[in-house]
Amino acid sequence: MTIITKQKPIWARNWMIGAIIVISSALIISVVVDALTSVTAPVVTNPHNLWYPSGFGANLWNSLSTFTIQTNLMVLIFFILALVNYFKKNRIPTINLGRFKFSVTIYITITFVIFWSSLFKNTINNTDFHDSVALLSFFNTFLLHLFTPLAMIGYYLLTSGFVKWAIKPSAIKTLPIAISYLFIYLAYALIKGTFVGQVVNNEVKYSYPYFFLNIKENIGNFFIYFAIILVLFLVLFLIYYYYNNYQYKYKQRKLKSQEEEIKL
Numbered sequence: 442m443t444i445i446t447k448q449k450p451i452w453a454r455n456w457m458i459g460a461i462i463v464i465s466s467a468l469i470i471s472v473v474v475d476a477l478t479s480v481t482a483p484v485v486t487n488p489h490n491l492w493y494p495s496g497f498g499a500n501l502w503n504s505l506s507t508f509t510i511q512t513n514l515m516v517l518i519f520f521i522l523a524l525v526n527y528f529k530k531n532r533i534p535t536i537n538l539g540r541f542k543f544s545v546t547i548y549i550t551i552t553f554v555i556f557w558s559s560l561f562k563n564t565i566n567n568t569d570f571h572d573s574v575a576l577l578s579f580f581n582t583f584l585l586h587l588f589t590p591l592a593m594i595g596y597y598l599l600t601s602g603f604v605k606w607a608i609k610p611s612a613i614k615t616l617p618i619a620i621s622y623l624f625i626y627l628a629y630a631l632i633k634g635t636f637v638g639q640v641v642n643n644e645v646k647y648s649y650p651y652f653f654l655n656i657k658e659n660i661g662n663f664f665i666y667f668a669i670i671l672v673l674f675l676v677l678f679l680i681y682y683y684y685n686n687y688q689y690k691y692k693q694r695k696l697k698s699q700e701e702e703i704k705l
């Protein structure tokens with residue numbers, strides 16, 4: 442595996458610091474909204490015999506169960522590790538050049554695409570714009586689903602190409618590792634939704650994180666969205682994989698050109 446030596450640009454440090462500040466703020470706002478909207482669940486008919494928690498703990502659990510919050514946490518962890526790596530004398534290549542950055546970029550892109558293509562309309566319809574807390578949550582939507590994805594995607598595009606990825610190792614090692622989280626999250630979401638409920642309009646309902654995961658009400662919808670997300674993952678995997686190798690070849694050509702100029 443050939444690695445091109447890279448410098449420590451100031452812009453990268455500022456990018457990481459800015460991303461950490463904004464993403465941390467967005468996650469804190471999510472916790473604040475959960476606290477402000479927490480209420481004691483009323484005693485209501487529970488036709489599905491679901492166990493349902495109430496109050497702040499229930500709200501926080503539901504937030505942490507969303508793909509959005511989990512992928513935002515992934516991005517935050519990546520930028521923190523990358524920033525630590527930035528200041529280390531002997532940097533760890535796997536943080537910036539390995540599977541972690543690659544996988545995190547794929548997943549936050551999925552968050553971006555699915556939200557803006559399928560969920561944003563529902564968010565608008567379900568937001569009470571006369572409620573200050575709802576407005577705060579709506580504003581936070583843009584931080585979680587727009588700023589974070591663009592910050593991570595932009596960073597990936599600008600820092601790729603320092604190592605060339607071979608096809609075989611990427612297919613038999615990187616792909617299974619990268620895609621494993623998708624199936625782990627899916628299993629968790631289905632188990633939680635099946636056995637845990639939440640009170641909505643004085644009615645206990647299944648607490649699947651997203652409507653298309655509700656296999657109890659529409660299993661056909663579930664398989665359609667699952668197929669779409671799976672295909673989206675594979676497409677993004679190929680796009681980011683080939684983009685990295687394209688950038689590697691570009692940097693190699695540029696490096697050789699500079700060496701020839703020095704010889705002249």
